[in-house]
Amino acid sequence: MNAVAxxxxxxxxxxxxxxxxxxxxxxxxxxAGGMLFGDIFAVFTLHQNASQQGAALIAASQAVAKNDADGxxxxxxxxxxxxxxxxxxxxxxxxxxxxxxLALLLAxxxxxVALASGVKKTLAALFIAGGTLLPIGIFLIHYVGLxxxxxxxxxxxxxxxxxxxxxxxxxxxxEAWGFRLYLRTRELSESPLPEDDTWARRALLSGGTLLVLxxxxxxxxxxxxxxxxxxxxxxxxLQDMITAASTNDLAAATAQVNEFGNLAxxxxxNIAAHSHLIDFGLLAMxxxxxxxxxFLHEKWKRRWTQVLLAGSLILPVFVLLELKLxxxxxGVADFGGLMVIVALVGMLVGVLxxxxxxxxxxxxxx
Amino acid sequence: MxxxxxxxxxxxxxxxxxxxxxxxxxxxxxxxxxxxxxxxSLAQAFAQAADRHPAQSRAALDAYGETKYDYVRxxxxxxxxxxLAMLMIVLGVLFERVSFAESIRQAIALSLLVGSGVxxxxxxxxxxxxxxxxxxxxxxxxxxxxxxxxxATAWGFARxxxxx
Numbered sequence: 001m002n003a004v005a006x007x008x009x010x011x012x013x014x015x016x017x018x019x020x021x022x023x024x025x026x027x028x029x030x031x032a033g034g035m036l037f038g039d040i041f042a043v044f045t046l047h048q049n050a051s052q053q054g055a056a057l058i059a060a061s062q063a064v065a066k067n068d069a070d071g072x073x074x075x076x077x078x079x080x081x082x083x084x085x086x087x088x089x090x091x092x093x094x095x096x097x098x099x100x101x102l103a104l105l106l107a108x109x110x111x112x113v114a115l116a117s118g119v120k121k122t123l124a125a126l127f128i129a130g131g132t133l134l135p136i137g138i139f140l141i142h143y144v145g146l147x148x149x150x151x152x153x154x155x156x157x158x159x160x161x162x163x164x165x166x167x168x169x170x171x172x173x174x175e176a177w178g179f180r181l182y183l184r185t186r187e188l189s190e191s192p193l194p195e196d197d198t199w200a201r202r203a204l205l206s207g208g209t210l211l212v213l214x215x216x217x218x219x220x221x222x223x224x225x226x227x228x229x230x231x232x233x234x235x236x237x238l239q240d241m242i243t244a245a246s247t248n249d250l251a252a253a254t255a256q257v258n259e260f261g262n263l264a265x266x267x268x269x270n271i272a273a274h275s276h277l278i279d280f281g282l283l284a285m286x287x288x289x290x291x292x293x294x295f296l297h298e299k300w301k302r303r304w305t306q307v308l309l310a311g312s313l314i315l316p317v318f319v320l321l322e323l324k325l326x327x328x329x330x331g332v333a334d335f336g337g338l339m340v341i342v343a344l345v346g347m348l349v350g351v352l353x354x355x356x357x358x359x360x361x362x363x364x365x366x
Numbered sequence: 367m368x369x370x371x372x373x374x375x376x377x378x379x380x381x382x383x384x385x386x387x388x389x390x391x392x393x394x395x396x397x398x399x400x401x402x403x404x405x406x407s408l409a410q411a412f413a414q415a416a417d418r419h420p421a422q423s424r425a426a427l428d429a430y431g432e433t434k435y436d437y438v439r440x441x442x443x444x445x446x447x448x449x450l451a452m453l454m455i456v457l458g459v460l461f462e463r464v465s466f467a468e469s470i471r472q473a474i475a476l477s478l479l480v481g482s483g484v485x486x487x488x489x490x491x492x493x494x495x496x497x498x499x500x501x502x503x504x505x506x507x508x509x510x511x512x513x514x515x516x517x518a519t520a521w522g523f524a525r526x527x528x529x530x
Contacts, residue, residue, distance in 0.1 A: 060412050076408065080409075083405070102382070105456060153398040169387060179376060183372070193459075205460070216513045219509075220510075224506070231431070231438075235427055242411060243420075278449065
């Protein structure tokens with residue numbers, strides 16, 4: 001492997017335990033962790049949760065048919081818990097990945113942040129801490145609830161999540177302040193990112209741009225063609241469900257519950273395809289910058305790039321196909337997600353190998 | 367750093383901070399109450415139907431529809447502001463690779479900034495004027511601005527590769 005020779009010129013841009021290194025490691029780890037959590041959630045919770053919601057709506061329709069208003073309220077209490085369970089897990093997944101993206105972004109703009117290196121390192125550590133605590137807090141909301149909380153509707157887990165979110169905002173404001181200082185002096189505070197033009201970098205950049213564009217187009221198409229229609233359909237289906245239950249027609253009410261589930265599925269897969277295309281596109285673009293720090297043979301860098309781009313397309317396409325192909329498509333989509341995670345971990349290992357080599361060289365020299 | 371890159375990075379950082387502040391404000395002051403109202407109105411629609419009060423049931427269901435309409439747009443605006451801001455920062459770092467004259471790059475960067483700011487804003491404003499055609503048109507125009515700018519950026523990257 002010829003990486004030692006090629007890494008020396010860029011070693012200055014990746015100082016041991018510097019802000020950029022901390023943000024690159026933390027960013028990739030947060031994205032990989034968030035995706036792994038999302039995959040586990042999709043396989044073990046998502047479909048089961050949807051079935052439980054359907055069952056709760058059927059039970060509510062039966063309670064309506066029996067004139068049992070108390071029963072309705074009991075069922076909706078449990079339905080609210082189901083929705084909270086699902087919602088907090090989706091939010092934890094999304095916020096963990098979002099914080100990872102922001103960490104990678106901040107790693108890119110570090111040369112343009114005119115602050116002392118110690119301050120930048122502290123800000124980076126605070127950002128990674130906030131990015132880790134935010135999804136943990138969100139995840140715990142469902143389990144901690146309002147236990148020992150002095151507030152009427154906000155529990156301690158929400159307080160943890162909101163505090164972590166505030167920490168991220170404070171760090172971002174400080175970074176923006178550092179950027180403003182740079183604009184005054186126009187002097188880079190550290191070495192700029194290494195310039196290279198490898199196949200992996202070009203493929204990630206152009207592939208990422210196309211994925212983002214594809215995601216934008218899909219989102220615009222969905223918003224124009226279906227968003228308002230689906231919103232109208234939801235209240236229409238619920239009204240029909242209630243009317244059928246009121247007239248004791250439980251077969252019709254159950255059919256409407258199934259319609260409701262189908263509609264929720266159609267909305268969910270379209271929104272998931274839109275957001276995953278854009279997220280993966282952005283991830284590919286971000287990872288194109290990290291490539292000079294991936295200490296792997298060019299052949300392996302190409303492989304991980306191909307695996308990442310393929311997974312990034314497979315997941316959203318097969319999420320959309322879930323409506324037609326059912327669980328088989330769901331399984332393929334999960335496999336696409338796994339491909340992205342494996343490629344990310346492969347690249348993270350490459351960065352770890354790079355830093356190990358770099359630190360050993362620096363340690364040996366001193 | 368060119369003016370277009372500066373516009374994208376600084377605009378992106380400002381937009382991300384604004385989007386997060388908006389999200390924090392919404393989470394602290396609005397979201398919990400909205401979620402309570404959302405679940406409560408749906409439960410009430412069923413409970414009123416169980417008591418055979420169809421008019422009240424329908425009113426509660428209408429309230430559910432309106433609350434959900436607002437909630438979805440508030441959350442979407444927050445996430446779109448931050449997502450578009452992140453995209454702007456990434457593009458800002460590599461915008462010199464977009465193979466157009468700086469004046470065109472500045473026009474693309476400005477389109478991205480304006481579109482990314484106005485699109486979620488027009489979505490949020492729809493919560494105050496449900497179904498307003500003017501706001502829907504603004505959302506379509508601003509999202510088209512973002513898509514057009516992104517397509518131009520992709521074309522700019524491709525042009526450079528062709529030249530290389």
